[in-house]
Amino acid sequence: xxxxxxxxxxxxxxxxxxxxxxxxxxxxxxxxxxxxxxxxxxxxxxxxxxxxxxxxxxxxxxxxxxxxxxxxxxxxxxxxxxxxxxxxxxxxxxxxxxxxxxxxxxxxxxxxxxxxxxxxxxxxxxxxxxxxxxxxxxxxxxxxxxxxxxxxxxxxxxxxxxxxxxxxxxxxxxxxxxxxxxxxxxxxxxxxxxxxxxxxxxxxxxxxxxxxxxxxxxxxxxxxxxxxxxxxxxxxxxxxxxxxxxxxxxxxxxxxxxxxxxxxxxxxxxxxxxxxxxxxxxxxxxxxxxxxxxxxxxxxxxxxxxxxxxxxxxxxxxxxxxxxxxxxxxxxxxxxxxxxxxxxxxxxxxxxxxxxxxxxxxxxxxxxxxxxxxxxxxxxxxxxxxxxxxxxxxxxxxxxxxxxxxxxxxxxxxxxxxxxxxxxxxxxxxxxxxxxxxxxxxxxxxxxxxxxxxxxxxxxxxxxxxxxxxxxxxxxxxxxxxxxxxxxxxxxxx
Numbered sequence: 001x002x003x004x005x006x007x008x009x010x011x012x013x014x015x016x017x018x019x020x021x022x023x024x025x026x027x028x029x030x031x032x033x034x035x036x037x038x039x040x041x042x043x044x045x046x047x048x049x050x051x052x053x054x055x056x057x058x059x060x061x062x063x064x065x066x067x068x069x070x071x072x073x074x075x076x077x078x079x080x081x082x083x084x085x086x087x088x089x090x091x092x093x094x095x096x097x098x099x100x101x102x103x104x105x106x107x108x109x110x111x112x113x114x115x116x117x118x119x120x121x122x123x124x125x126x127x128x129x130x131x132x133x134x135x136x137x138x139x140x141x142x143x144x145x146x147x148x149x150x151x152x153x154x155x156x157x158x159x160x161x162x163x164x165x166x167x168x169x170x171x172x173x174x175x176x177x178x179x180x181x182x183x184x185x186x187x188x189x190x191x192x193x194x195x196x197x198x199x200x201x202x203x204x205x206x207x208x209x210x211x212x213x214x215x216x217x218x219x220x221x222x223x224x225x226x227x228x229x230x231x232x233x234x235x236x237x238x239x240x241x242x243x244x245x246x247x248x249x250x251x252x253x254x255x256x257x258x259x260x261x262x263x264x265x266x267x268x269x270x271x272x273x274x275x276x277x278x279x280x281x282x283x284x285x286x287x288x289x290x291x292x293x294x295x296x297x298x299x300x301x302x303x304x305x306x307x308x309x310x311x312x313x314x315x316x317x318x319x320x321x322x323x324x325x326x327x328x329x330x331x332x333x334x335x336x337x338x339x340x341x342x343x344x345x346x347x348x349x350x351x352x353x354x355x356x357x358x359x360x361x362x363x364x365x366x367x368x369x370x371x372x373x374x375x376x377x378x379x380x381x382x383x384x385x386x387x388x389x390x391x392x393x394x395x396x397x398x399x400x401x402x403x404x405x406x407x408x409x410x411x412x413x414x415x416x417x418x419x420x421x422x423x424x425x426x427x428x429x430x431x432x433x434x435x436x437x438x439x440x441x442x443x444x445x446x447x448x449x450x451x452x453x454x455x456x457x458x459x460x461x462x463x464x465x466x467x468x469x470x471x472x473x474x475x476x477x478x479x480x481x482x483x484x485x486x487x488x489x490x491x492x493x494x
Contacts, residue, residue: 022095022102023047030109034084038077046093053094058106061087082146084113116146118189118197126202130209131180139187140169149191156186162204173204180208211242212287225295227270236265237280237291245284252279270297275326454488
């Protein structure tokens with residue numbers, strides 16, 4: 001009996017299990033920020049919980065990453081960096097024991113935009129340069145902005161001995177001249193919304209570059225030394241090096257190295273009269289400095305300066321010890337050079353002569369222009385402008401001015417014209433077709449005007465289209481002499 005009860009109970013439970021369907025509670029719409037993840041426990045919405053498997057289907061955006069943990073049944077939603085917007089997806093639930101599947105309606109997700117700020121991608125490394133050099137850093141390699149906004153860079157704090165110059169996304173650090181040491185720097189990046197991002201502190205180290213040695217003092221202090229035959233003198237130098245390099249010395253006599261003379265001093269014994277050079281060179285294996293003396297040896301007997309026993313100044317041959325200072329007759333300087341400190345150097349010439357020549361040329365050009373201008377005025381008017389002005393001012397009926405010759409004179413009295421038939425004269429083809437009455441339209445001359453006014457009269461009536469003969473006859477009829485008329489026509493420029 002018990003066995004029967006167990007069997008019936010087992011069959012009842014088994015039937016109840018196989019008869020159950022997958023159930024689903026609607027997942028509400030989701031709202032999240034672009035920079036965060038969103039997690040959903042699917043077991044809160046699907047049943048039975050322990051026997052279902054899940055799959056993401058119908059995802060409407062490629063900018064979303066979605067994963068499901070099989071052990072916990074948790075769904076994680078992760079937007080791509082700086083992506084925001086709306087998308088949908090569905091969950092497919094499967095019950096393998098019953099071979100049942102459930103795909104509810106699509107779930108809506110809204111991703112909100114979050115304003116980004118300038119961000120340091122990686123630390124700016126320390127910089128090391130030599131004194132006198134510069135270093136430039138491209139800040140776009142170290143900063144980023146999630147929204148792609150343009151960033152403006154500046155120095156977080158001033159430095160004492162290093163200057164920073166910004167251009168676009170680059171900064172150039174320039175140390176003070178001859179300064180070396182190290183200073184700390186940091187960079188501020190700011191976007192158009194005023195959001196800021198700060199870099200790490202980095203060190204700019206300025207090291208002393210390789211410098212040449214310096215000759216601090218030397219004896220004798222004069223570069224010109226005089227000795228007598230048989231006398232001796234010690235030459236010496238003191239030198240230093242900013243890099244603390246080991247210094248080497250070498251002495252020279254007439255530019256020939258002296259064997260074994262590698263200390264800071266050298267003693268010279270005068271033997272033969274003449275002019276010689278003694279020099280000391282100090283080097284740090286890269287750079288070198290040199291100090292040179294000119295030594296004049298005189299005869300022990302006379303005490304007078306000589307060139308050399310075998311040399312002769314004035315023989316037109318440049319011999320040992322002769323230069324522009326010791327023997328200008330043989331070693332004179334070329335044209336354009338002068339002798340200074342026994343050496344020929346380029347002579348500096350004054351620019352005064354060139355300036356004077358340029359001034360003369362300018363004045364000459366101005367004179368030519370003035371002459372041409374005056375000559376053209378005389379040709380145009382027959383008289384110079386002052387003469388014309390004087391003549392016109394004598395008669396108050398005319399205005400004094402540049403266009404006075406175009407003004408019509410005020411006629412005192414006109415003789416009464418005889419009544420006659422008016423003949424029409426056709427204008428030349430180059431003027432608009434119109435008829436002109438010679439007795440009315442022809443400009444009346446005034447007997448008191450001078451030759452300038454007569455030429456103006458001729459010009460005005462010729463421009464109206466009258467012929468020379470018509471103008472000439474009209475003038476003769478008004479009492480003008482043939483001589484004045486001929487002169488006016490001869491001087492008038494057509």
